[in-house]
Amino acid sequence: MYRLGILLMLVVIAGCSKKDSDPPQPRAFSFNSHSVDGESDPSFTYEAVSLQPVITFSFSDKVKESSVTSGIVMKENGSTDVPYTFTLEDDNTTVVLSPSARLKGFTHYGISLSNGIVSEADQELSLPLSVSMTTGMDSTDKFPRISDD
Numbered sequence: 001m002y003r004l005g006i007l008l009m010l011v012v013i014a015g016c017s018k019k020d021s022d023p024p025q026p027r028a029f030s031f032n033s034h035s036v037d038g039e040s041d042p043s044f045t046y047e048a049v050s051l052q053p054v055i056t057f058s059f060s061d062k063v064k065e066s067s068v069t070s071g072i073v074m075k076e077n078g079s080t081d082v083p084y085t086f087t088l089e090d091d092n093t094t095v096v097l098s099p100s101a102r103l104k105g106f107t108h109y110g111i112s113l114s115n116g117i118v119s120e121a122d123q124e125l126s127l128p129l130s131v132s133m134t135t136g137m138d139s140t141d142k143f144p145r146i147s148d149d
Contacts, residue, residue, distance in 0.1 A: 027060065027061070028060070028123070028126040029059065029060060029061050029118065029119040029121070029123035029124065029125055029126060030059065030060045030125070030126045030127065031057065031058075031059060031060075031113065031125065031127065031129055032058040032059055032060055032093075033056075033057075033058045034055070034056060034057050034058070034131060035055070035056045036049055036053055036054075036055050036131070036133060037049060037050055037053050037054060038054070044129065044130065044131045044132060045131075045132045045133075046131070046132065046133045046134070047133075047134050047136075048134070048135070048136035049103075049109075049133045049134065049135050049136060050135070050136070051102045051103045051104075051105065051135055051136075051138055052098065052099065052102055052103070053098065053099070053103070053133070054096060054097075054098055055096070055097050055098070055111065055131070056094055056095065056096050056097075057072070057094065057095045057097075057113065058090070058093060058094045059093050059094070059095075059119070059125075060093075061093065061119040061120070061121065061123070062091065062092040062093055062119060062120040062121075063088060063092050063093065063095055063117065063118075063119060063120070064117075064118050064119060064120050064122070065088060065092070067116060067117045067118045068086055068088075068095055068117060069086075070114075070116040070117075071113060071114050071115070071116035071117025071118070071125065072084075072086075072095065072097065072111065072112070072113055072114075072117060073111070073112045073114070074097075074099065074109060074110070074111045074112075075109065075110050075111075075112075076103075076104070076107060076108075076109055077107065077108055077109075078108070078110060082099055082100075082103070082109065083099070083100040083101070084097045084098060084099050084100055085097065085098055085100055086098075092120070102138075103135050104135065104138070105135055105136065105137050105138030106134070106135060106136070106137065106138075107134070107135050108132070108133070108134050109132075109133045109134070109135065110130055110131065110132055110133070111130065111131040111133070112128070112129075112130045113125060113128055113129050113130070114128045115128055
């Protein structure tokens with residue numbers, strides 16, 4: 001009986017001992033929201049976009065600044081790279097980008113976010129995505145105005 005009591009105590013003590021648990025997994029680095037000229041479309045498709053749009057992407061964690069240019073690509077008609085400038089806002093969780101030059105009127109542009117964009121914790125974007133935009137009419141004067149005089 002004495003041995004049974006000792007055995008029972010050992011089982012209880014072993015069951016109560018602390019076990020090394022796996023370290024907590026970091027949360028996934030993911031896309032939260034986006035907008036083009038202040039408008040957000042769940043289909044990621046925009047028509048009649050201004051020729052100087054402001055595009056924002058918000059993420060679940062801080063973005064590593066050095067990864068933005070390799071992780072976000074803007075193309076004209078799917079083939080020609082469009083240079084852009086960007087800033088980080090909201091404690092580096094939001095990327096705000098604008099084309100470096102005016103876009104062409106009635107032209108299709110695509111913006112792709114790949115897993116090349118990473119968080120400051122070096123986590124890749126969990127789900128790549130694409131935004132499609134078509135610009136509207138370019139209403140700037142192409143020729144000098146003729147006066148009524």
